[in-house]
Amino acid sequence: MKKIALVFFFIFHIIGFSQENSSVKLLRNKTTLTTNKDLKVGLVLSGGGAKGFAHIGVLNILEEIGVRVDYVGGTSAGAMIGALYASGYSAKQIDSINRSYDFNELIQDKIPRDQFTLYQKENSEKYALTLPIKNWKVGLPLALSKGQSILNELTKLTKHVHDINDFTKLPIPFYCVATDIETGEKVILEDGFLPLAIKASGAFPSLFEPVEINNRLLVDGGIVDNFPVDIMEAKGMDIIIGVDVQDNLGTRENLDSAPKIIMQIISFQMYTDAEKHKDITDIYMHPNISNYNILSFDKINGLIDEGERIATEEREYLRAIALQQIKKPVNVNNNIIANSTDNIYIENIEVTGHENYTKNYVLSKLNLKGKDSITYNEFNQCIKGLSATGNFKSIDYKFTALPNNKSIISFNLKENDISNSLSLGAHYDDLYKTGVLINFTSKHALTNNDIFSLDAIFGDNLRYNLDYIVDNGFYWQFGFKSRYTSFKRNFIINKTNNFSIFSINQQLKYSDFSNQLYLQSKFREKVSVKIGLEHKYIRVFTDNEITNSNDYFENRSYYDLFGEVMLDTYDSKYFTKKGLYFKADYKLYFTSSKFNKGEEFNPFSQLKAKLGYAYTFMDKITIQSISNMGLTIGDNTPVFNYFLGGNNENFINNFVPFYGYDIADMSNTAFIQSAATLRYEIIAKNYISFTGNIAGVNNNIFTEGSVFDDLKTGYAVGFGNKSIVGPIELKYAWSPDNNQNYWYFNIGFWF
Numbered sequence: 001m002k003k004i005a006l007v008f009f010f011i012f013h014i015i016g017f018s019q020e021n022s023s024v025k026l027l028r029n030k031t032t033l034t035t036n037k038d039l040k041v042g043l044v045l046s047g048g049g050a051k052g053f054a055h056i057g058v059l060n061i062l063e064e065i066g067v068r069v070d071y072v073g074g075t076s077a078g079a080m081i082g083a084l085y086a087s088g089y090s091a092k093q094i095d096s097i098n099r100s101y102d103f104n105e106l107i108q109d110k111i112p113r114d115q116f117t118l119y120q121k122e123n124s125e126k127y128a129l130t131l132p133i134k135n136w137k138v139g140l141p142l143a144l145s146k147g148q149s150i151l152n153e154l155t156k157l158t159k160h161v162h163d164i165n166d167f168t169k170l171p172i173p174f175y176c177v178a179t180d181i182e183t184g185e186k187v188i189l190e191d192g193f194l195p196l197a198i199k200a201s202g203a204f205p206s207l208f209e210p211v212e213i214n215n216r217l218l219v220d221g222g223i224v225d226n227f228p229v230d231i232m233e234a235k236g237m238d239i240i241i242g243v244d245v246q247d248n249l250g251t252r253e254n255l256d257s258a259p260k261i262i263m264q265i266i267s268f269q270m271y272t273d274a275e276k277h278k279d280i281t282d283i284y285m286h287p288n289i290s291n292y293n294i295l296s297f298d299k300i301n302g303l304i305d306e307g308e309r310i311a312t313e314e315r316e317y318l319r320a321i322a323l324q325q326i327k328k329p330v331n332v333n334n335n336i337i338a339n340s341t342d343n344i345y346i347e348n349i350e351v352t353g354h355e356n357y358t359k360n361y362v363l364s365k366l367n368l369k370g371k372d373s374i375t376y377n378e379f380n381q382c383i384k385g386l387s388a389t390g391n392f393k394s395i396d397y398k399f400t401a402l403p404n405n406k407s408i409i410s411f412n413l414k415e416n417d418i419s420n421s422l423s424l425g426a427h428y429d430d431l432y433k434t435g436v437l438i439n440f441t442s443k444h445a446l447t448n449n450d451i452f453s454l455d456a457i458f459g460d461n462l463r464y465n466l467d468y469i470v471d472n473g474f475y476w477q478f479g480f481k482s483r484y485t486s487f488k489r490n491f492i493i494n495k496t497n498n499f500s501i502f503s504i505n506q507q508l509k510y511s512d513f514s515n516q517l518y519l520q521s522k523f524r525e526k527v528s529v530k531i532g533l534e535h536k537y538i539r540v541f542t543d544n545e546i547t548n549s550n551d552y553f554e555n556r557s558y559y560d561l562f563g564e565v566m567l568d569t570y571d572s573k574y575f576t577k578k579g580l581y582f583k584a585d586y587k588l589y590f591t592s593s594k595f596n597k598g599e600e601f602n603p604f605s606q607l608k609a610k611l612g613y614a615y616t617f618m619d620k621i622t623i624q625s626i627s628n629m630g631l632t633i634g635d636n637t638p639v640f641n642y643f644l645g646g647n648n649e650n651f652i653n654n655f656v657p658f659y660g661y662d663i664a665d666m667s668n669t670a671f672i673q674s675a676a677t678l679r680y681e682i683i684a685k686n687y688i689s690f691t692g693n694i695a696g697v698n699n700n701i702f703t704e705g706s707v708f709d710d711l712k713t714g715y716a717v718g719f720g721n722k723s724i725v726g727p728i729e730l731k732y733a734w735s736p737d738n739n740q741n742y743w744y745f746n747i748g749f750w751f
Contacts, residue, residue, distance in 0.1 A: 038326045042071040042237030043085075044229045044281070045078030047202070047222040048245035049294025050303065052077025053098065054287040057307020058243050059091035065315065066322040067241075071173045073232050075221040078243070079176035079201035080154070083194060086174035087161045088336055095304065097157065097337070103297035106153065107207070109145040113571055114579075115384040117365070117525050123453060123467055125573045126751040127423035127439060128725045134418050147199055147208040148387045148395060152380055154195035155397060160336045162398040166191050173235075176201040177221030177228045181210055186224040188231060189213070196396055209393060212414060229277040239321055242281035243307070245289055283317055285310045340377035344399075346370055347406040353413035356444035357391060362413070364473030365389055367524055385525065391416055391443065419443040426725065427748035431487055431648045431663060433460035437751050449473070455751060461487045465751070469520075477520045479532075485652045486511040489663060506542045508553075512652050513537040516562075530564040534587070538639055538653075552595075554639040560589040570614065574727045574749075575679065575687055575720060577622050581612035589636075604634030608654070622679040628656055631702055632669040642671045644695055647716075647731060647744035650751065659693050660714020660735025662742065669699040685722040689731075691715065712737050716744075725749070 043062075045055045055078060062069065074082035084094050113121065132139050167174045167190045175190045178200040189197040192213060200211035200218040210217045221228070232240050255261050278284050287306040292299055311318070348370045351359050363369065365386040374382070386395055394414040399407045425437035441453045449472060455465040463486060469479040488509050518532025540554040563586050570579035588605045607630070614624040630642040642654045646663035655664065656673060675693035682688055694713045701709075718731030726749035734741040 037238070037324070039238045039321055039324045040070040040236065041067060041239045041241060041321060041325070042073065042232040042235055043069045043082070044227065044232050044240065044242045045072070045074035045082045046227040046242075046244045046246055047074075047076025047078050047220065048226075048247070048289070049077055049204075050103070050296040050299070051245040051247075051287075051289045051292050051294060052081055053300045053303035054245050054289060054307035054310075055081040055243055056091060056095050056098065057287075057304040057309070058285060058311045059085060059094065059307075060304070061308055061311035061315070062241075062318065063091050065318045066325075066327070067318050068322070068325045068328060069172055071232060071235050071237055073175045073177075073228050074201070075177045075226050075228055076202040076204070077245075079198050079221070083154075083174055083176065083198050084157060086167070086170045086172040087158050087194065088171040089157075093337060099300060101153070104295075106149045107145055109147065109149050109387075111384050111388045113573070114569060115381060115388045115525075117389060117471070118522055118528050118566070118568065119451065119467075119469060119471070120388065121568050121570075121573070123465075126437065126455075126726075126749040127425045128749065129425075130421055130423040132418040133420035133422055136420075138422050143206055143209045145208055146387070146393060147203060147211075148383070150202075151195055151199050151394075151396070152383050154198055156376055156380070157337075158194050159399050161194060163400065165193070167194065167197075170194075175228075175231060177225050177231070178203070178211075178213075178218040179221055179223040181205075181217045181219045184224065186221070187216060187218060188228075193396065193398060212394070227277045229280045233280050239282045240280060241283045241285070242277065243285045243287075243310075244278075245287060247290065247293075283314050285314065340380075341375050343373050343375055344379055344409075345404075345406045346372045346374070346409060347402055348408045350408065350410040351413065352411065354415065356415060356419075356448055358448055358473065360473040360475065361449045361471060362386065362411070362473075364522075365525075368409075393417075419445075425749050425751060427746070427751060429648060429650070429746040429750075430744060431489065431646065432463070432650065435459035435461070435463070435751070457751060461485075477522070479516075479518050479520060481516040481518070482514070483652075484511070484513050509539075509541055509543075511539045518562075526567060526569055528564075528566050530562075530566075532562055534560050534562055536560070540639060554595065554637070556593040556595045558589050558592045560587045562587045570612070575622075575685075575722050576612075576614040576624055577616040578614050582610070584609040589640075602635050604632060604636045604640075606633070606636070606640065606654075607631045620681045622677075622681075624677045624679065625675065626677075627672075627674040629672045630654060630656075630670060632699075636669060641667045641669055642697070643667045644671060644673060644697060647733070647742075647746070649746075658695055658712075658714060659691055659716040659731075659733040660740070660742070661712070661738070662740070665738075666695065666697045666712060668697045668701075670701045671695060671697045672701060679720075687720045687722075689716075689718050689720065691718075718744075 045052070069085070072082040072086045081094060084097070085091070089097070132141060161170060164170055175188055176197055178187045178189055180187050189201065196211060196213060200213055201221045203209065203211050203218065204220045210219050226246055227242065227244050229240060229242050255264055287310045289303065289306055292303060296303065346368065349363065349368055351362050354362055366382045367385060368382050383395060386392065392413050393416045396412040398410050400410065401407055420440070420442045423439035423441065427435045427437070435457045436459055437455055437457050439453060439455045441451065443451055445452045447470060450468065450470045453467045457463040464484050466482040469477060471477050486509070488507055490507050514534060514536045516532050516534045518530050520528055520530045522528045535557060537557045538554050539552070541550040541552040544551045565584050567580060567582040570576045570581050586605065586607050588603065590603050592601045610626065610628050612624070612626040614622060616622040632640070640654060642656060643664035643666070644656045644658040645661035645665040646657055647659065648655070648657055648663065651657065656671070658666065658673060673693065673695035675691055677689055677691040679687050679689040692713070692715050694711055696709065696711050698709060712735070714733060714735040716731045716733035718729055721728040726747065728747045729745070731744040732741065733744060
């Protein structure tokens with residue numbers, strides 16, 4: 001019996017030795033694979049936000065060992081990494097691409113003010129909260145971000161495969177998973193436009209808006225299948241490698257915020273299927289990512305290292321797989337990475353999906369024309385310009401290559417189905433006192449390309465602003481503006497104030513009702529030229545307690561023709577850090593109603609100009625200068641004098657701020673003024689500042705060369721905070737000329 005046992009042991013030992021050298025038996029696989037078969041490898045990458053960077057580390061090791069990947073599938077972050085790999089990028093290239101982005105900025109879809117339309121620069125920066133109105137019911141925004149910036153980058157990165165609609169025809173076949181938000185069904189995306197499919201797979205609810213594909217509204221695939229291994233099982237792959245960057249469910253101690261609770265709820269389904277999906281894989285990798293979360297975008301090095309570490313642990317099996325694969329020549333194409341400075345030669349531009357906005361409007365906001373050449377960086381700015389309008393929930397585009405390195409750019413737009421909105425704001429300052437703003441805005445209300453906006457301001461002084469404009473893109477635009485402004489103020493006369501209607505210790509009530517009809521032409525949403533007709537009704541009076549009536553100093557209508565030129569490249573309206581601002585307007589007052597019987601009106605004109613410049617160095621210190629001038633030609637009525645003093649940023653007519661003097665302390669028919677501010681950002685969004693200003697207020701200042709006669713100076717130091725409700729500022733101002741000092745305080749956006 002011992003001899004028989006020894007024989008059997010020897011035979012089995014020989015068979016085992018032969019098997020070890022002729023096949024690979026993976027511990028997690030039920031079958032033995034022979035060497036005479038070329039192993040097909042499917043790679044599945046799970047979702048996990050920033051934790052998906054670990055996938056790059058796994059790819060690094062797969063390439064180093066020489067494993068040929070024949071199919072790639074993924075969800076969310078895994079879909080993004082997997083799609084780039086499937087479209088021809090190497091692991092090293094994907095690593096480099098991801099390191100080049102600030103993902104926090106990409107996710108937030110931040111659009112610089114430079115890309116806003118001139119209308120938005122003038123009118124939109126005064127609201128603390130904007131809510132959509134659908135079916136005349138006020139709702140909440142769908143998400144924090146549209147995901148347009150991410151789509152832009154994915155579109156650029158996959159430009160070389162835009163002509164491939166079947167994902168199995170990519171350099172490596174690919175699929176990804178999304179969730180139908182209406183039915184809760186799992187949607188497998190294997191064809192269509194690759195960047196849009198990736199975006200849909202990663203459209204995390206509340207963070208990104210849903211994506212519409214084939215008339216289905218899709219969100220993050222992780223809701224139904226965050227680790228889509230079962231799909232790969234049906235693809236005929238011999239080996240399935242799964243990389244799972246899912247975390248375990250959180251404990252009650254860790255569920256301390258709304259986003260974490262939402263993520264926990266979404267994760268229930270993920271972990272229900274987790275064990276089943278593990279069993280399907282031949283090699284299952286779960287990096288140790290417990291110290292990371294879905295927003296750990298600043299920890300890319302550690303996450304990639306974890307991916308490399310877990311893949312290295314499987315080196316024995318990976319090497320055995322590689323030995324059983326037919327090697328294909330590695331062709332790393334460094335030219336597929338589209339650099340920001342690379343040129344795009346545009347032969348033609350196609351636009352579809354626009355109904356309420358004309359093609360001319362779209363192209364003007366893109367600032368694109370056919371037969372043109374721009375860089376990718378410039379092209380991205382063009383997309384941001386169209387996105388900044390807020391009129392489109394999705395801007396999809398693809399490049400079709402033509403001979404001679406030219407391209408056709410095809411845009412497929414999806415307009416916002418919500419065209420009405422409600423906006424709110426609140427403000428306090430020393431002149432208008434407390435104000436609460438309620439705005440109603442409606443787009444394409446009467447015709448294509450139009451915007452109607454009404455601000456109603458309630459508080460110590462009732463006011464309103466109404467704007468209506470038909471934006472015809474490259475062509476002349478038509479607009480109408482109506483504004484009512486009122487305030488009450490005790491004005492005190494001193495020797496520098498020659499506006500005789502302001503009496504000592506009297507509360508003056510000032511109101512202005514203005515209406516404008518105008519035509520406007522714009523250049524790249526930075527420069528505008530405007531001409532028009534204006535009606536202005538001004539009332540200035542005090543209450544006479546003795547007669548129980550009003551003593552009017554001004555109570556009549558004026559009519560003028562006006563022209564205006566404006567340039568605005570400021571990066572921010574408040575606490576500006578860089579940019580140039582210029583505005584000049586000329587008004588010819590040609591008639592008015594009569595204030596006194598028998599009074600004759602003498603036409604007069606006024607020219608005003610404002611020039612501002614800001615520059616920041618060392619990222620913290622800003623120098624900003626602002627200069628103003630005003631000139632009257634002819635004999636104007638006193639209400640149109642130029643009035644200097646105070647800290648208000650929302651003056652009307654010819655009131656101009658000047659530190660060290662109270663509102664309207666200085667007045668005349670002409671002036672020149674300049675101010676310089678040194679501002680330091682002590683911590684993020686908190687500033688300390690010092691301002692000095694100087695002015696000459698004299699009716700002969702331009703005619704007799706008396707610019708430097710009797711100059712006035714003033715200074716201010718202050719603290720400011722850039723809050724979500726607008727600027728909060730406290731300033732102390734003084735002037736050596738009058739021995740006066742003032743405290744200025746304001747909170748909220750100016751309106």
